[in-house]
Amino acid sequence: MTVHDIRAFNRFYTNAIGALDYSRHLYAPYTLTESRVLYELAHSPRTDAADLRTELSLDAGYLSRILNKFEQDGLIERTASHRDTRRRHVTLTDRGRETAALLAERANESVSALLATVPSTDRPRLSQALRTVREILSDGRPPRREDVVLREPGPGDLGWIVQRNAALYAAEYGFNADYEGLVAKIVADFAVDHDPHLERVWIAELDGRPVGCVMCVRDEAPGTARLRLLVVEPDARGLGIGDRLVTAVIDFAREAGYREVVLWTNDILGAARRIYQRHGFALVAEKPHRSFGKDLTGQDWRLDLHRARGGDE
Structure with a gap:
């Protein structure tokens, strides 16, 4: 060389x-x-x-x-x-x-x-070659925020969302297979019937592999979008991926004409809740429940897009 x-x-x-x-x-x-x-x-x-x-x-x-x-x-x-x-x-x-x-x-x-x-059969080889160049020239440098890209899901990505949500929540919070069933239903409903003008999925990619995801779907309430299935791989945390994914949902919801974004989470998910708070979401209700094999406290959060426009998201 x-x-x-x-x-x-x-x-x-x-x-x-x-x-x-x-x-x-x-x-x-x-x-x-x-x-x-x-x-x-x-x-x-x-x-x-x-x-x-x-x-x-x-x-x-x-x-x-x-x-x-x-x-x-x-x-x-x-x-x-x-x-x-x-x-x-x-x-x-x-x-x-x-x-x-x-x-x-x-x-x-x-x-x-x-x-x-580029023929589809050559793309994995091309992707590996690009990763090899970056790894060698970075000289062991850890990944940076700019190395992460947000993209639309490709073939297999929706299945990845189900698998990684189930595996991570089982490993980190002890959730049982009921949670995997819930995620599978959410993803299947999106795959079978969604309006691309009002609903969307983002995949966060690092070095050619998915490391995070989030969904924006229509809620039952008119003018309301729902943020769902935010997850970031443990080895990719600290790069601001969660913040970027939530920002993507908010920007998309605003451009699509929604008045507000809502989400449901559990109080044990501290890192995710801090992201929501930074973006202006407000806690509107919470209730104890037994789900996924655990005693949990569910929380409903809401972001008024009209008020958030003039503030610091």
Whole structure:
């Protein structure tokens, strides 16, 4: 392996994905670096300039010029940190989220077009090759938040949701097979009959494998969405995956025209409840019950999307 080998691969890959073909307007009207900053902001809603500078290894002056441009375009808002007035929080506006989503959609379409040329029998080999490159060049570095992607479910993913929910809740909380039956019914109902404009599933993927999931489905109450089956693999926790999955549900529910998001959980799920609280959910009711072989306290939580829009999610 030589420097020439790596540079040759870089030239090949940039041509393959069209990164140098500005006529395609993949990132227009923003540069690749600006689009990368937008991506980071979209997936880290409570970051600041110092975090961005460290995460992306950008020059402070260069990043400042990018953020100034974003602010002039109405894509971001900057506020002083409550903990350190020298630091400035950077958050996307509604327009900023829409722009980031558009750029992500264009990038996904570009890569999907590239993958369409790869035979399905070669895709596992390609995926393994990409993982190998990342593992070798990361030199043992632990995974970062940016390594996680949220995507729609593919073949087998709905079955994975059932299997991993059942296995994790059995291992961590001692739930019996009744819980697996409940999850299987929820997933089967979604698979058989769902409205893609009002209901959706997200899979969190890390290094080519699913490590988390969540569902947004219609509730019986008009104008109400229900968040269901949030789970994150133990070895992927600490990367903000739960926060991103809940954010995805909230953003989708708001865009779909729902007035509120509700969920049911149990008081023993402390980490999940803290995520819900951070996003503005309020506890509205709780009741003891015997389910899944355990004595539990069920909780109903609710998020008013109209009130949350003006607050800090």
